[in-house]
Amino acid sequence: MTVPAGGRIAQLVRHPIKSAGYEPVAEAVLTTGAAFPFDRVWAVAHAAARLTDPPTWAPKLQFLRGWGSADLMAVSCRSDAEAGQVTLSHPRRPTESFRPDDPADAARLIDWLRPLWPENRPEPARVIRVPGQALTDQDQPLVSINSASSLAELSARMGRDLSPHRFRGNIWVEGWPAMAELDLIGQEITLGQARLRVEEPIGRCRATGANPETGEQDADTMDALEGAYGHSDFGVFARVIRGGRIAVNDEVR
Structure with missing residues (x-):
């Protein structure tokens, strides 16, 4: 599948301490073969x-x-x-x-x-x-990419607005068809000055059911994903194959 036209970066997020804090940022400089900067340090x-x-x-x-x-x-x-x-x-x-x-x-x-x-x-x-090693859930340096349209569709199915911070992603893209990112495995995409290769889907867990405003489990996202799509994948992991600056509103092509 070709990369859908019209995509733009809607949000960039880093998480300096694993599982303890999310932080939106306006821009970031990706490095070839490295995770998202200052993420899970x-x-x-x-x-x-x-x-x-x-x-x-x-x-x-x-x-x-x-x-x-x-x-x-x-x-x-x-x-x-x-x-x-x-x-x-x-x-x-x-x-x-x-x-x-x-x-x-x-x-x-x-x-x-x-x-x-x-x-x-x-x-x-x-x-x-661990110097030089992001403490992500994967032992290799990957960046997570999520779709704002996929989040909107899942929110509509569940009858509530879901915060993107439930999913602890690094890059949120707007303008793609819902769940189209799962068809991009093996494809290369350019975001701003950087180029990434989409590697694999992100399998989700019950942590996404917690509300990032209240800290309470209030949404069965796992059941909603399984019921709607027959799996619990949401978003994709990608590898940086050419580093460079990326920023909110940059085109994804």
Whole structure:
């Protein structure tokens, strides 16, 4: 399938701490063979995590994640990549700033997150960073691309407006037919100055049922996807094959 005409970047989002904060940005500079910039730089391991020393990439089950706590999905973020600082907000927590690479701030971050993590799960224990490796759910550097039209169609099927932040995507494209992105596997697309190759669909989990404004499970997105399309895929992963600047409103071709 050829790339649908008329697509534009509607939103760019990064998540400096895995599963703990989303941050819309106006632009980003993609690097060949790298994940989205300043995305999943840190992750918070729980007390039962099995990690190497020094840490390397590890599966998501070793970390705090939205599947385990809907409350985490309501964390929003502002960050300063150069300073290595993040400011986190939540409806039921005070807004605070952290430099996760600083041991004292890492301990404060864990304390800040602890009330948002279920008491019956292994407690937050350690902030992890792996230089040069994004702590995404995949052990390879991929960027996630989602369609605003697909979100609108799913919202209409469910009878409610769904926030894009339920899906923790990096790039949102408007102007494509709904779910057309799933037909682009193996195709190359150009966004702004960058070029990406679409690699695979994104299989979703129950974390998408959590409302990012309230931190409450209030929508059965998994059942809606299965009922409408016969699968739980939503969005696609792509690999950066030529780096460059991308920005909101850039054409996708």
